[in-house]
Amino acid sequence: MAPLTQYLLLLGMGITTAGLVWMLYLIKQSLGQTLDEPGKDIPAESGNLAPKPAWLRYHVHYYGYALLFLAFDMEMAYMYPWAVVYREVGILALLDMGVFLMILFLGLIYTWTQLGLKRQ
Amino acid sequence: METTMRYGARKGKMNFFRRWMAKSASRELCLFPVPGPDILRIYQSGPLNGEARLTANPREANVLLIIGDMNPDMAEQAAIVYAQMPRPRVLVLAGPKHLDPLPHPDVHVALEKDFLQTALPAVRECLSSLAWIDEPEPYQPEALVNEIEEAGKQQGHMHHHHHHGHGDHGHGDHDHSQHSGHGHSHEGHDHSAHSHADHGEHEGHDPSAHQHGNAEEGHNHDHGNHDHGHLSGHKKEGHDHSAHTHSAHEGHDHSHEDHKNHGHSHSGEAEAGESKGCHRASDKPGHDHGTHDHDHPQHTKHQLEGHSHSHGQQSGEKKDSHSGHDHGAHHHDHGHEQEGHELSGHQHGEHSHGHEGHSHEEHDHSQHEEHGHEHGGHDHGHNHGGHDHGHGGHDHGSGFMSMIAMTKDLPRSTDGLPMEWSDVQFGPFHPGMPGGLRLSMKLDGDTVAEAEADQELPSRNLLASIPEDPAALPEYLEAINPMAPVTYRLLAQKAQLNFFDEAGNSALTLYEAVLLEKERITSHLNWLAVFATALGSGWMRDQAIKHYHRFQNGIGNMEQLSGFIRRIKKMPYLKLKLSAAVHNPGGTEKHSEEAAGTHKDHHHEHNADSHSGHCHEESGEQKPHDHGGHEGHEHDHGAHGHGEEHDHHEGHGHSHEGHQHGEHDHHSHEMHQHTGHETHDHHEHVHHDHASKDEKNKVTGAVPGQLPDDITGPVARAAGIEKDHRLEEAVYQQAGWTPVTAAGNNAWSRLMVRLDEIEQSLRFIEKAGNDSGKESSRKINIPSVGMGNGIAHIESPRGIVTLKFHIHEGKLAHMHLTTPSVALAGLVKPVTEQQELADALIAVNSLDISPWEINP
Numbered sequence: 001m002a003p004l005t006q007y008l009l010l011l012g013m014g015i016t017t018a019g020l021v022w023m024l025y026l027i028k029q030s031l032g033q034t035l036d037e038p039g040k041d042i043p044a045e046s047g048n049l050a051p052k053p054a055w056l057r058y059h060v061h062y063y064g065y066a067l068l069f070l071a072f073d074m075e076m077a078y079m080y081p082w083a084v085v086y087r088e089v090g091i092l093a094l095l096d097m098g099v100f101l102m103i104l105f106l107g108l109i110y111t112w113t114q115l116g117l118k119r120q
Numbered sequence: 121m122e123t124t125m126r127y128g129a130r131k132g133k134m135n136f137f138r139r140w141m142a143k144s145a146s147r148e149l150c151l152f153p154v155p156g157p158d159i160l161r162i163y164q165s166g167p168l169n170g171e172a173r174l175t176a177n178p179r180e181a182n183v184l185l186i187i188g189d190m191n192p193d194m195a196e197q198a199a200i201v202y203a204q205m206p207r208p209r210v211l212v213l214a215g216p217k218h219l220d221p222l223p224h225p226d227v228h229v230a231l232e233k234d235f236l237q238t239a240l241p242a243v244r245e246c247l248s249s250l251a252w253i254d255e256p257e258p259y260q261p262e263a264l265v266n267e268i269e270e271a272g273k274q275q276g277h278m279h280h281h282h283h284h285g286h287g288d289h290g291h292g293d294h295d296h297s298q299h300s301g302h303g304h305s306h307e308g309h310d311h312s313a314h315s316h317a318d319h320g321e322h323e324g325h326d327p328s329a330h331q332h333g334n335a336e337e338g339h340n341h342d343h344g345n346h347d348h349g350h351l352s353g354h355k356k357e358g359h360d361h362s363a364h365t366h367s368a369h370e371g372h373d374h375s376h377e378d379h380k381n382h383g384h385s386h387s388g389e390a391e392a393g394e395s396k397g398c399h400r401a402s403d404k405p406g407h408d409h410g411t412h413d414h415d416h417p418q419h420t421k422h423q424l425e426g427h428s429h430s431h432g433q434q435s436g437e438k439k440d441s442h443s444g445h446d447h448g449a450h451h452h453d454h455g456h457e458q459e460g461h462e463l464s465g466h467q468h469g470e471h472s473h474g475h476e477g478h479s480h481e482e483h484d485h486s487q488h489e490e491h492g493h494e495h496g497g498h499d500h501g502h503n504h505g506g507h508d509h510g511h512g513g514h515d516h517g518s519g520f521m522s523m524i525a526m527t528k529d530l531p532r533s534t535d536g537l538p539m540e541w542s543d544v545q546f547g548p549f550h551p552g553m554p555g556g557l558r559l560s561m562k563l564d565g566d567t568v569a570e571a572e573a574d575q576e577l578p579s580r581n582l583l584a585s586i587p588e589d590p591a592a593l594p595e596y597l598e599a600i601n602p603m604a605p606v607t608y609r610l611l612a613q614k615a616q617l618n619f620f621d622e623a624g625n626s627a628l629t630l631y632e633a634v635l636l637e638k639e640r641i642t643s644h645l646n647w648l649a650v651f652a653t654a655l656g657s658g659w660m661r662d663q664a665i666k667h668y669h670r671f672q673n674g675i676g677n678m679e680q681l682s683g684f685i686r687r688i689k690k691m692p693y694l695k696l697k698l699s700a701a702v703h704n705p706g707g708t709e710k711h712s713e714e715a716a717g718t719h720k721d722h723h724h725e726h727n728a729d730s731h732s733g734h735c736h737e738e739s740g741e742q743k744p745h746d747h748g749g750h751e752g753h754e755h756d757h758g759a760h761g762h763g764e765e766h767d768h769h770e771g772h773g774h775s776h777e778g779h780q781h782g783e784h785d786h787h788s789h790e791m792h793q794h795t796g797h798e799t800h801d802h803h804e805h806v807h808h809d810h811a812s813k814d815e816k817n818k819v820t821g822a823v824p825g826q827l828p829d830d831i832t833g834p835v836a837r838a839a840g841i842e843k844d845h846r847l848e849e850a851v852y853q854q855a856g857w858t859p860v861t862a863a864g865n866n867a868w869s870r871l872m873v874r875l876d877e878i879e880q881s882l883r884f885i886e887k888a889g890n891d892s893g894k895e896s897s898r899k900i901n902i903p904s905v906g907m908g909n910g911i912a913h914i915e916s917p918r919g920i921v922t923l924k925f926h927i928h929e930g931k932l933a934h935m936h937l938t939t940p941s942v943a944l945a946g947l948v949k950p951v952t953e954q955q956e957l958a959d960a961l962i963a964v965n966s967l968d969i970s971p972w973e974i975n976p
Binding site: 031034035037039040042045046049050056 | 130131132135137138141154177178179197198200201202203204206207252256257258259260264265267268271540542544545546547548549550553558
């Protein structure tokens with residue numbers, strides 16, 4: 001694809017996005033003025049006022065989940081470039097990724113054996 | 121009627137686009153039923169089929185449906201829901217003409233069967249024509265605005281709302297447990313009731329709250345949150361640990377054999393210096409342990425092994441307890457007589473530890489100057505991080521982002537970790553709860569720390585206005601409880617019979633029994649729909665609703681219902697979820713491992729940091745301090761950020777003058793008469809209340825211990841108690857009826873009992889068949905004068921209901937209704953404690969509490 005075409009596509013996407021935003025704004029405008037009501041600023045809690053921000057520290061025991069998440073999030077990050085070259089490299093890529101996934105999977109199994117996936 | 125949508129419309133003129141929007145909105149009706157979908161079902165003869173849908177959240181709804189009259193409190197909650205709905209919104213009142221503080225209704229219908237049939241077209245009309253008006257008014261009733269303002273203020277103070285002195289939880293940061301430098305393994309020391317000078321923030325310093333040990337470990341001295349504020353003004357009584365009679369420990373068998381590198385070097389060599397960076401050296405060789413004559417006869421390698429008994433790294437192995445460290449007859453008399461001490465607070469001078477020959481008397485504490493209590497030496501484990509020591513200029517770790525400072529006032533979880541607890545309310549209008557029931561919970565993470573059913577938010581509040589005419593009683597009681605109107609009506613009739621009928625024959629007729637059983641079926645099915653909602657099973661909910669409506673309309677199919685019940689019983693994982701372990705034993709093990717692990721780490725830090733006098737050389741291995749499974753004596757170092765604290769300690773001569781370790785008068789040390797190893801085990805049980813609770817509570821919805829006597833109905837029968845008033849009714853006796861029981865006492869067994877009761881009732885009705893005939897033609901002649909009492913019991917779907925009334929001169933003078941839900945509401949706390957939130961909600965649901973039976 002010629003660079004010019006690519007830029008044109010980019011421009012088109014930009015215009016579409018801007019148009020969408022503008023449409024949303026128009027719809028909002030056409031729905032009329034909003035009224036200030038105190039109740040609307042309070043989160044719904046089945047009929048109770050819940051003004052406290054739900055901003056609580058998490059239990060330190062959740063660190064296990066955080067670590068697991070990181071591990072598998074990283075895995076995904078590696079898999080994107082791998083997916084791009086997968087067709088070119090072929091079965092070798094599959095094996096390589098298999099080893100990588102296996103190592104990660106061992107971590108998962110270890111966590112499991114340590115009851116890390118259990119609710120604390 | 122006049123419909124203006126003054127509080128429900130959007131502001132603006134109608135135009136083409138808006139008309140189109142309004143029309144679409146009127147076709148997509150989202151109802152938010154108040155008090156709940158279970159109440160709505162009672163007035164529906166079939167499920168909502170596309171004409172509208174129910175939502176769980178008022179933010180999605182455009183119709184607020186108020187079903188029936190309600191008391192002012194509940195009306196206020198309904199007003200909150202209304203205020204939270206987006207415009208355009210329609211308010212429908214079914215029954216009452218007006219409910220303060222809700223605005224005038226846009227649509228009003230009578231509360232009757234299928235009232236939605238008349239209400240929905242009116243709602244559509246409202247929405248399509250009045251969605252935009254010129255002069256809408258903001259809905260801001262005074263009560264609501266005030267409440268919001270108050271709540272806003274609370275938010276400002278929310279950090280002061282932390283709960284001090286929470287029963288089972290240790291008190292935060294002040295950890296007396298690390299007496300490792302001292303080796304006094306203060307087992308069972310209850311450091312409670314320290315009369316600290318600077319207890320500024322200690323509201324509710326509850327001596328009982330000292331957590332002697334966590335779930336798995338033994339004596340966890342988890343003296344959290346003590347802001348000891350070691351100010352110079354402390355008195356000097358010192359530790360009165362006197363009552364520690366660890367009597368029957370055979371000998372002081374420290375068995376330090378393994379401790380190869382137990383480099384205590386308790387000598388004066390630990391020369392002071394600046395004590396920067398390492399607590400090995402103290403300012404003054406405070407505890408001159410060089411002169412300690414511990415005289416542990418069996419200890420060849422350890423001269424001063426008494427010091428730094430870091431107990432219990434092996435929390436897991438309970439059986440091994442005391443294999444190493446036998447505090448035989450330690451009389452830990454931390455008298456702190458303070459002789460010769462000018463200012464040094466922590467006078468261990470007179471520690472008559474009762475170790476045979478292990479006399480600390482020669483501790484030369486006298487040289488403690490102002491910095492006397494160099495926490496290297498006698499590190500009594502004061503977790504100094506974040507404590508306001510009152511050292512001018514020394515900011516001990518209460519600095520920015522210090523976890524200790526941030527968490528010091530927080531309540532403790534059962535594992536000893538401080539956490540912010542959140543107050544959450546489920547209900548009165550929660551889709552997964554019976555409509556009108558409000559649960560107030562304190563959540564510790566996703567664990568329920570405390571929950572209770574609100575008793576202040578009762579039913580339609582009609583009990584306040586008892587009718588004078590006794591003849592009106594059946595109608596009156598019928599209206600009180602929409603969930604079981606037939607039962608309540610029958611109850612009133614029985615009580616009337618009991619009073620008026622000359623024969624006093626108030627037994628149920630077969631016809632009445634059939635009516636009762638029919639209501640039991642529908643009631644259980646309606647409950648099942650709510651239960652399935654809480655469970656998250658859409659299939660079960662829809663099926664339950666379908667069968668509910670069929671049986672309500674008298675076209676129930678027994679075979680289909682039996683098939684449905686069979687499928688529920690076979691649902692994969694359901695039994696496990698409702699009855700199997702939530703915290704299984706494996707989980708607890710893990711817990712202890714973890715605790716031990718942390719302990720270890722911290723322990724190491726002690727070695728490095730905290731023994732200035734004793735100066736434990738960092739030995740490559742940790743063995744030296746392993747005195748072998750003293751789980752009984754475990755000081756729960758786990759939860760205390762020692763590492764951090766000690767960092768703050770560096771170089772600060774904590775002028776712990778007058779360490780008020782004294783006045784431990786109330787130390788319940790007396791209680792800890794360790795008369796043997798077995799006693800230790802026992803001890804654990806005593807002090808590990810919540811540990812054992814955990815064990816008991818690991819089943820969803822299980823009630824720990826015995827059920828209270830006043831629990832009746834399916835909940836009692838699910839616990840194997842054959843409590844059923846039908847056993848006393850002749851009609852049932854003749855039919856050879858026996859109550860369904862189960863032995864689980866958990867959510868699963870309650871589900872099973874109800875499902876089996878549905879089938880049993882079906883069989884009973886079938887058997888009664890044509891014999892039941894028509895309604896008995898017994899006419900109750902109510903005399904216009906008379907005096908006396910009437911009483912009746914009936915087995916309602918939830919348990920035994922009792923009605924007592926007193927009639928004076930033909931008028932109802934007094935009435936008392938005993939309902940099963942009041943007792944069931946009392947079970948909310950025990951069945952939810954330490955459960956995961958989802959399990960707790962299911963557990964509460966399994967009780968089938970009817971808010972309509974709770975009256976303040």
